[in-house]
Amino acid sequence: MRPLLAATRPSLWLLSLTVALSGCAQSTVLLRDQNWRRTPGAVRVVVMPPDVQVSELTAGGLLEPKADWTESARRHVAAALEQQLHAKGTTVLPYEAPASGGADEAADIQLIKLHDAVGGAIIVHKYVPALALPTKADRFDWTLGTGVRQLQERTGADYAVFVFFRDSYASSGRVALMVGAAILGVGVPGGRQVGFASLVDLRSGDILWFNRLINPAGDLRTAEPAGKAVQNLLVELPL
Amino acid sequence: MSGLVLRLAALVALASVACATPRGAPGALVDIRPEERPAPDSDEAGLWMEMDRVEESLRTSGHLVTDASVNTYVRDVVCNLATEYCGDIRLYIVQTPHFNASMAPNGAMQVWTGLLLRIDNEAQLAYVLGHELGHYLRRHSVQRWRDARTKTNVAAVFGVLAAAAGQGYAGSLAQLVALGSVLQFSRDNEREADEIGLELMVKAGYDPREAAKIWSALDKERRAGKDSQPLIFFATHPPTDERIETLTSLAAKAYTPDRDWADGREAYVRAVRPRRATLLRDDLRLRDFARTEVLLERLLAAEPGSGQLYFFQGELYRLRNGAGDPARALGAYERAAATGAAPPETYRATGLVLMRQGDRERARAAFGRYLTEAPEAEDKQMIQAYMEQLR
Secondary structure, eight states: OEEOOOOOOHHHHHHHHHHHHHOOOSOOOEESSTTOOOOSSOOEEEEOOOEEEEEEEOTTSOEEEOHHHHHHHHHHHHHHHHHHHHHTTOEEEEOOOOTTOHHHHHHHHHHHHHHHHHHHHHHHHHHOGGGOOGGGTTOOOOBOOGGGHHHHHHHOOSEEEEEEEEEEEEOHHHHHHHHHHHHTTOOOOOOOEEEEEEEEETTTOBEEEEEEEEESSOOTTSHHHHHHHHHHHTTTOOO | OOHHHHHHHHHHHHHHHHHHSOSOOSSOOOOOOTTOOOOTTSHHHHHHHHHHHHHHHHHTOTTBOOOHHHHHHHHHHHHHHHGGGGGGOEEEEEOOSSOOEEEOTTSEEEEEHHHHHHOOSHHHHHHHHHHHHHHHHTTHHHHHHHHHHHHHHHHHHHHHHHHHTTOHHHHHHHHHHHHHHHHHHHHHHHHHHHHHHHHHHHHTTBOGGGHHHHHHHHHHHHHHSSOOSOOTTTOOSOOHHHHHHHHHHHHHHHOOTTSOOBOOHHHHHHHHGGGHHHHHHHHHHTOOHHHHHHHHHHHHHHSTTOHHHHHHHHHHHHHHOOTTHHHHHHHHHHHHHHTTOOOTHHHHHHHHHHHHHTOHHHHHHHHHHHHHHOTTOTTHHHHHHHHHHTO
16 A cells, blocks of 8 residues: 555666667668558548657656646647648648547557557667567568557548657756766766657558657757657658 | 866765755645646646556556446545545556555555455445545655655765765665665655544544554465565565554544444445455465465454355365365365355366366266256356266
8 A cells, every 4th residue: 555656667668778778870760661652642641649758857867757848748749740741741630539438549548558569669679689589580560450440440541650759858956966977977877868650551550660769869848859859750751 | 177176066066966956855745635736847747647647557457347336335435535535536446366555646546456355344445545545635655756856866966976986886875775765754654644544534433443453464364475574674664563553552542432433344245245256266366375265264254154255265275286175175165065155166166176086976966066056157068078078
């Protein structure tokens, strides 16, 4: 019987760790099929609610979730996604929660959670050579499964874009610690921005395109750098 | 710049960590008000947001007990205790066989089914729920977060200074001390929540002497179980003996013989009994048989001659299957059958034990009895196949 503190999901720790390990490669984009092109004509894309969380890194190294920062980051990311997908000539359908609520809404939430989990697995097994899976060495065939069809039927979209972002900023105390430590010759890491995104075929559930982003600077809390982050993430999106 | 100046600059920068740390020292906060929501730019709002995310996950979890009657029952007890805070608390009953309840800062309360199985009555439920409400009212999560933040900040500064002095291990020692001290703080929170729990149950008219009884019962179970050694340094809870003592003396002060105290056993039994077979089956899945044995003995003491409980004693021995256990299982099934209120599965289980022992005739008879008692059983065809084999 204890009050629940912020529950940390181990997968996310693993994720930020492996992202940090893998460094900044040149092209980080993964394609299911190198020759894939979108079907000619109008393409309808639904933008799933981006899973964004922004935290402050305390001097002691704890991540303190920030509600107001997260709220504006979520808004900026969603707006940038819509605007940039629209610029690519697709019909963007903003996500709307099912009118029926209940089980349908739960299914959508599960889908976003599933994407978090699958994306985490891709990061671990595709970007970290030491953890590569022998059976997936020469292919990229991750999928969210045919459970996505209910989303296809409800929205009429062909594809969905899922986005995940975790962003943190050093508190003023952390900055002071970093400065002091640097003068004394001790390294103390600051905040960082990590994210990944998928283009999902809503008939098969297959992930057609995947990219991840790691940025020690960046700022999702304001519109312009948030747009930049989304742009970097959506690079080489085959739409 | 000389080395000395550099060092001084570093110390000034490090000293400013403490000043730059936002918001005040850890400690008592003003109790949360009904319908209060934290300011959007506060650390408290951050914790709420994080828990909203966890709650969303919980709301769509397959482990949630959706049965309306037991939800309504526990919910009513919560509201009776929480009064004007009732609308701020959202209850989630989670099907998991461990004894636990928890309170998130945003008002999401979890009650695990292992708890519903183990309490004797509504008064004990009220104490546990009151304890959780205490965490909510006193904003313990926020207090603990701030406390952890301050202590890890201090530990980080110490760690950097120690590392610069070439004493790298001193930094991790500081972190360990900070951790121990954070956990001590959490034990203090638990004590305070216990006091509030008792206060709320007394206000609602429940017999306060019931509270300490849960801990004695759980302690007996724990001693019998696999994990009987508590981790003293990392324990987040006050030691059981101390807890029982405190609750007993608080109850003695609050209890006055002139008042009409309720234990609410009947209402509890009415709400939870229909689910008990499921809860006991979940508990057996932990395969911590010595512990379940203690639990079943306690339940039988409160309800002597229960066919269901005798049956589960038999199940425990059948599943454990150690030396002498098959005979013990058969004995328990017989006791269950003798009550005239044994679940039909008693006869199937009897048949399985006898079949394993090679007693074909009696096994067949037991299976036959099972199908008489439960003619629409899902495993009817399998049992018929067994009976065919035993012919």
